Amino acid sequence: MSWNEKYTPVTLDKIVGNKNAINEITHVINNKEKTPIMCYGKTGLGKSTIVSIIFKQHKYSIKLIDLNKNKKNVFEVLTNSLFSKNIESYFTKEKKTVYLIDNMETIKHEKDLNQIVEFIFQKKLNEDDIMVCITNNFDQLDQCKNFKHIEFKNIDNNDIARLVNRIKNKENIKINKKDTELIIENCENNFNKTINTVYQLYLLYGTNISSSNINEFFKKKNRSSNIKHNRQDTLLEIFDKNITANNCIIKFNKDKSMLPMLVNDNFLSFFYNSSDPLLKKLFIMKQCTNYIMLGDICDKLIYNQNNWSNQYIHCLLSCYFPANYVNKMNYTVPDDLSVSKTLGKYSRYRTNIKNIITIFEQINGPKFYSIDDVHHISNTILYSIYSKETNNKLLNIDYGVNMLIKHNMDYTFIDKLQKIDILNKNKYRIKNKNKIKKIYIDQKTYKDTLI
Structure with missing residues (x-):
């Protein structure tokens, strides 16, 4: 069970904060008010969870309609859920039901939202039934003025x-009061973010978490956040209507592997935000798709043939030409551009395979190792070297270096060991490579003198 599941409240007494919102919803239930409810507030406040707990407490059957599950056709999701009866309903006694329409912020256009509101008011509810919508888009409130608005506010520091x-008491984690305040400050009064932060600290540093551990953790977090914002800015510059091929190549040179994937992941978002005729959008989408496919083929050829001279052709096919076509549309800039944390591109896949083969050739002798063995050896060595920061007494930097020597590898293989699992989140970012090199040379020299 994940910590989010473990510490997500299941009863009213376990809910953190938002007592006013809870009281307002309870008042609606007790007074059998028929006006649809619009619950709104920032992401991460637990709106859906709290609403579900309240209605379960009052013996309601919850019909969850998650608009996020089919962003392309929210009308189909909504009409099927509101107006279709399943076969079971004909043979069971009717229960009082709450129709919980979650992620209303998925609806981007005013016209679509007006239509959704009409659907909601067309639904004939039974006497005790209630309609509840949930959104984190405050701009939708004006169009939902006939709803009862209930605001979920940020959880205060005392609640966090x-x-x-x-969590500390349940998991036996030792964090002093001052460091607890630092965690609260960096988690922005967000319920899920707080749980995830304490969990990550626990994974990295165990049950005894020092002030230096916490400062180091948030320093790395802030650095990652800055990288994400920089990539978002670069992506918007690529999709700028004034972008030139030369400027696109300059951006590409800064992040050759990531930029093509960012374009690939996000170019469709501009179509959703375009008011152009469907036929025009289909033509542009076809051109973008063709260029991106050609870019992927070019990428494979570069790595299969080890011919890096075609990198700029790859840039033009994967980045410049698709963006150039997208910029022929009239669109509003999407506010949900994604910035992937890991690479799924063919180039990284080939790098992964290449490093595994290199390590096979190095360590295989009388004993043959499988891919699983290589991953296990890699993780053990990296964990041992990394364990200097976790104060692990069993596995330490000397043990890791000895394993390198035992498997016929030197300190130059550390990079390869890191890269063979690059598609997963790599927590072994070794900073003290010079120290490892010195220990390796000392121990190898000592072992050689014994032979």
Whole structure:
């Protein structure tokens, strides 16, 4: 069970914060009000969870309609859920039902939202039934003016402190009061973010978490956040209507592997935000897709033939030409551009395979190792070298170096060991390579003198 599941409240007494919102919803239920409810507030406040707990407490059957599951056709999702009866309903006694329409912020256009609102008011509810919508888009409130608005506010520091202390006591984690305040400050009063942060600290540093551990953790977090924002800015510059091929290549040179994938992941978002005729959008989409496919083929050829002279052709096919076509549309800039944390591109896949083969050739002798063995050896060596920061007494930097020597590898293989699992989140970012090199040379020299 994940910590989010473990510490997500299941009863009213376990809910952190938002007592006013809870009281307002309870008042609606007790007074059998028929006006649809619009619950709104920032992401991460637990709106859906809290609403579900309240209605379960009052013996309601919850019919969840998650508009996020089919962003392309929210009308189909909504009409099927609101107006279709399943076969079971004809043979069972009717229960009082809450129709919980979650992720209303998925609806981007005013016209679509107006139509959704009409659907909601067309639904004939039974006497005790209630309609509840949930959104984190405050701009939707004006169009939903006939709803009862219930605001979910940021959880205050005292509520977050109680949550952190609850986790500390349950998991036997030692964090002092000052460091707890630092965690609260960096988690922006967000319920899920707080749980995830304490969990990550626990994974990295165990049950005894020092001030230096926490400062180092948030320093790395902030650095990752800055990289994400920089990539978003670069992506928007690529999709700027004034972008030239030369400027696109300049951007590409800064991040050759990531930029083509960012374009690939996000170019469709501009179509959703375009008001152009469907036929025009289909033609442009076809051109973009063709160029991106050619870019992928070019990428494979570069790595299969080890011919790096075609990199700029790859840039033009994967980045410049698709963006150039997208810029022929009239669109509003999407506010949900994604920035992937890991690479799924063919280039990284080939790098992964190449490093595994290199390590096979190095360590295989009388004993043959499988791919699983290579991953296990890699993780053990990296963990041992990394364990200097975790104060692990069994596995340490000397043990890791000895394993390198035992498997016929030297300190130059550390990079390869890191890269063979590059598609997963790599927590072994070794900073003290010079120290490892010195220990390796000392121990190898000592072992050689014994032979």
